Amino acid sequence: MMLHVATRIVRGACPHDCPDTCAMHTTVEDGRATQVAGDPDHPITVGFLCGKVSNYLDRVYSDERILHPLLREDDGFRRASWDEALERVADQLLRAREEFGGESILPYSYMGTQGLIQANTMSARVMNALGASALERTVCATAGITGVVAAHGVSPEVDPEEWPHARYLLIWGWNPMSTAPHLWRKLLDARKAGARLVVVDPFRSRTARIADEHLRPLPGTDAALAIGMMRAVFDAGLHDEDWCRAYTEGYDELLSRLAEHEVEHWAEICGVESETIARVGREFAETRPALVRLGVGAQRHMGAPSAYSTIASLACLTGAWRDRGGGCSYIPTATADALSSRPLEREDLRPGPVRSINMSQLGQSLTDPQLVPPVKALVCWSSNPAVIAPDQQRVLEGLRRDDLFTVVIEQFMTDTAAYADVVLPTTTQLEHLDVVFSWGHHYMTWNEPAIEPLGEAKPNTEIFRVLATRLGLDDPAFQESDEQLVDRLLAGFDEDGLRERGWTKIDLGQGPRPHAEGGFGTDTGRAVLHADYLPPAEVTDEARAERFPLALVTPKTHLFLNSTFANQRRQHSAQPTPELVLHPDDAAPRGIEDGARVRVFNDRGDFLCLARVSDDARPGVPVAPMGWWNRDYTDGRSAQATTSQALTEAGNAPTFNDNRVEVELA
Numbered sequence: 051m052m053l054h055v056a057t058r059i060v061r062g063a064c065p066h067d068c069p070d071t072c073a074m075h076t077t078v079e080d081g082r083a084t085q086v087a088g089d090p091d092h093p094i095t096v097g098f099l100c101g102k103v104s105n106y107l108d109r110v111y112s113d114e115r116i117l118h119p120l121l122r123e124d125d126g127f128r129r130a131s132w133d134e135a136l137e138r139v140a141d142q143l144l145r146a147r148e149e150f151g152g153e154s155i156l157p158y159s160y161m162g163t164q165g166l167i168q169a170n171t172m173s174a175r176v177m178n179a180l181g182a183s184a185l186e187r188t189v190c191a192t193a194g195i196t197g198v199v200a201a202h203g204v205s206p207e208v209d210p211e212e213w214p215h216a217r218y219l220l221i222w223g224w225n226p227m228s229t230a231p232h233l234w235r236k237l238l239d240a241r242k243a244g245a246r247l248v249v250v251d252p253f254r255s256r257t258a259r260i261a262d263e264h265l266r267p268l269p270g271t272d273a274a275l276a277i278g279m280m281r282a283v284f285d286a287g288l289h290d291e292d293w294c295r296a297y298t299e300g301y302d303e304l305l306s307r308l309a310e311h312e313v314e315h316w317a318e319i320c321g322v323e324s325e326t327i328a329r330v331g332r333e334f335a336e337t338r339p340a341l342v343r344l345g346v347g348a349q350r351h352m353g354a355p356s357a358y359s360t361i362a363s364l365a366c367l368t369g370a371w372r373d374r375g376g377g378c379s380y381i382p383t384a385t386a387d388a389l390s391s392r393p394l395e396r397e398d399l400r401p402g403p404v405r406s407i408n409m410s411q412l413g414q415s416l417t418d419p420q421l422v423p424p425v426k427a428l429v430c431w432s433s434n435p436a437v438i439a440p441d442q443q444r445v446l447e448g449l450r451r452d453d454l455f456t457v458v459i460e461q462f463m464t465d466t467a468a469y470a471d472v473v474l475p476t477t478t479q480l481e482h483l484d485v486v487f488s489w490g491h492h493y494m495t496w497n498e499p500a501i502e503p504l505g506e507a508k509p510n511t512e513i514f515r516v517l518a519t520r521l522g523l524d525d526p527a528f529q530e531s532d533e534q535l536v537d538r539l540l541a542g543f544d545e546d547g548l549r550e551r552g553w554t555k556i557d558l559g560q561g562p563r564p565h566a567e568g569g570f571g572t573d574t575g576r577a578v579l580h581a582d583y584l585p586p587a588e589v590t591d592e593a594r595a596e597r598f599p600l601a602l603v604t605p606k607t608h609l610f611l612n613s614t615f616a617n618q619r620r621q622h623s624a625q626p627t628p629e630l631v632l633h634p635d636d637a638a639p640r641g642i643e644d645g646a647r648v649r650v651f652n653d654r655g656d657f658l659c660l661a662r663v664s665d666d667a668r669p670g671v672p673v674a675p676m677g678w679w680n681r682d683y684t685d686g687r688s689a690q691a692t693t694s695q696a697l698t699e700a701g702n703a704p705t706f707n708d709n710r711v712e713v714e715l716a
């Protein structure tokens with residue numbers, strides 16, 4: 051007998067915080083999703099999904115999904131109706147506002163979903179109307195953006211689809227083989243055509259392992275390395291004076307900065323041999339087209355913004371922008387900003403000005419007795435601060451406060467949700483409508499809901515809509531549907547075309563050589579040259595090094611997305627245990643053998659994990675990748691227990707990799 055099965059393919063977009071933003075096809079049979087696949091026609095997705103998202107259905111249909119509201123009771127949670135849960139939340143938020151003012155409410159969200167509708171639209175409206183504190187969302191790429199924008203303005207970078215034209219790839223603080231597997235393909239295309247791949251990273255990442263050359267500076271000294279390269283370019287007469295005089299500012303100042311020190315001076319600071327610095331600098335100038343591509347990883351230290359401006363200046367000094375595929379790429383701010391949900395947030399709904407709290411200083415904000423008003427209610431969605439925020443012991447201490455009301459909107463019982471008073475169940479990408487931007491390529495991607503919400507889960511937008519009603523917020527802004535929000539977002543864009551094809555390239559008319567003749571996004575249209583080395587806060591601090599001799603780096607894992615996916619069987623079983631990669635020269639004097647249990651500590655906190663003794667780590671620079679949930683660590687604390695809440699010199703961004711520690715056998 052033939053069963054009739056209604057099968058359809060639904061166009062979707064991966065919502066996760068990754069520069070690749072894939073177009074997905076979901077197969078739905080009789081209301082159940084049965085397969086997800088990459089869109090074969092999408093120029094970046096090219097038909098494949100990564101090791102995190104290719105089994106997305108395991109996430110959607112996981113037994114561990116939270117599918118109804120939960121209320122804290124004694125030491126655990128009990129199931130509650132939406133009515134009861136919303137009543138509790140509304141009551142507590144209004145009470146906090148009445149007693150301590152709206153700013154005692156702190157919204158906390160990041161990029162659990164990058165959807166322009168689900169990330170922060172209705173939520174922002176509700177928080178604005180309550181007069182809640184503003185959250186400064188700078189935890190990811192802001193230090194680097196601050197630096198690159200200081201050099202280029204908000205300006206088109208080198209379109210990844212042009213990267214295959216490059217013949218020299220200088221990949222700086224980026225591990226795309228793990229963290230951007232589709233953009234990585236574009237680099238591989240260049241390599242197949244003969245490009246040389248040079249990676250700048252203290253750690254031998256997967257990308258560094260297969261590179262043609264690997265330069266290993268001390269964390270936070272990238273500007274010194276870049277200035278050394280520029281000096282070598284100048285010494286060899288390979289600087290492009292004509293291009294710089296025509297299209298940049300600060301050329302003469304740059305040359306006088308370069309005259310101050312020989313390459314050896316910079317080599318000593320960054321710990322890379324001067325001959326290597328000089329040769330790579332010359333090769334970058336002579337091999338054309340030459341592309342420098344900055345990652346997010348090199349900016350987690352005090353001086354990062356000026357380091358990013360300085361590295362961008364290298365591509366200017368050599369005139370790399372003249373060539374198709376040459377120049378400097380980081381985050382394509384111009385195309386990413388072209389489609390903005392900011393106007394949907396409705397800051398005009400605020401009753402007055404509000405204070406701002408930096409998301410990397412959550413620990414401080416929750417525990418500082420001097421803070422007026424104190425944070426009394428935390429509303430968290432699309433983020434897992436118990437894992438991703440620095441100075442974890444302060445964060446957890448804050449989350450444990452009895453007088454803090456916490457509501458967490460989640461798909462899973464994360465380390466943060468475990469501290470909540472109320473947990474509200476939210477949908478996955480297959481269950482809601484959205485449009486997703488990209489911070490790696492130039493496409494926006496449509497996400498049609500493929501299936502009905504599971505259980506009692508609701509999209510973020512809907513949760514804040516129903517909460518608004520409970521809070522007595524009656525402005526029509528709180529009842530706009532997701533479709534109406536999308537229409538507003540896409541005003542001026544071809545929405546029908548986007549829906550039909552699933553993705554649209556944002557074309558700013560930049561062409562294949564966007565800055566061959568200047569045209570930068572700065573006020574003058576000229577790139578602004580920099581050669582500024584600002585030392586890291588801890589890495590080069592000799593007094594601190596006496597107590598804490600090692601500089602710890604906490605990069606991303608291959609198969610988790612920050613802490614997302616770390617609870618899923620396939621991903622977790624492939625990387626089951628947190629580790630500390632330690633160079634043999636650091637391990638031996640401490641009596642640490644491969645596989646030993648170690649304690650890593652400084653004056654902020656400590657954590658336990660297993661040591662992997664390997665020269666993948668640079669001497670003096672151990673590496674503890676981040677993302678495992680706290681339950682995977684013996685004492686429930688991760689590397690994040692050692693990281694600092696200090697913010698970068700500009701951009702107010704975190705300094706996760708500017709972190710001195712000591713390691714001992716546990």
Ligand SMILES: Nc1nc2c(c(=O)[nH]1)N[C@H]1C(S)=C(S)[C@@H](COP(=O)(O)OP(=O)(O)OC[C@H]3O[C@@H](n4cnc5c(=O)[nH]c(N)nc54)[C@H](O)[C@@H]3O)O[C@H]1N2
Binds near residue numbers: 270348604
């Ligand atoms: N598989 C996977 N993919 C991801 C993520 C994930 O968690 N897992 N996270 C996503 C997110 S949110 C982001 S922001 C991106 C990040 O993507 P990446 O930029 O690749 O991020 P990281 O792994 O943090 O850092 C990259 C490299 O920078 C090196 N590094 C650290 N400090 C320094 C330094 O001072 N100088 C230099 N030159 N290098 C340094 C690290 O050793 C690391 O190998 O990836 C996204 N994609």
Ligand SMILES: Nc1nc2c(c(=O)[nH]1)N[C@H]1C(S)=C(S)[C@@H](COP(=O)(O)OP(=O)(O)OC[C@H]3O[C@@H](n4cnc5c(=O)[nH]c(N)nc54)[C@H](O)[C@@H]3O)O[C@H]1N2
Binds near residue numbers: 161162191431437612
């Ligand atoms: N030490 C150290 N710390 C770091 C970093 C580092 O390199 N080192 N990287 C930093 C960086 S670059 C970033 S971007 C941040 C990431 O910080 P976060 O954005 O907080 O990242 P995740 O840990 O992935 O947590 C996202 C959560 O959102 C949930 N979620 C997913 N979709 C939805 C949805 O539709 N609705 C709701 N309500 N929830 C959803 C997921 O289940 C997950 O628990 O971490 C930062 N922290």
Ligand SMILES: [Mo]
Binds near residue numbers: 067189190191346
């Ligand atoms: Mo990030």
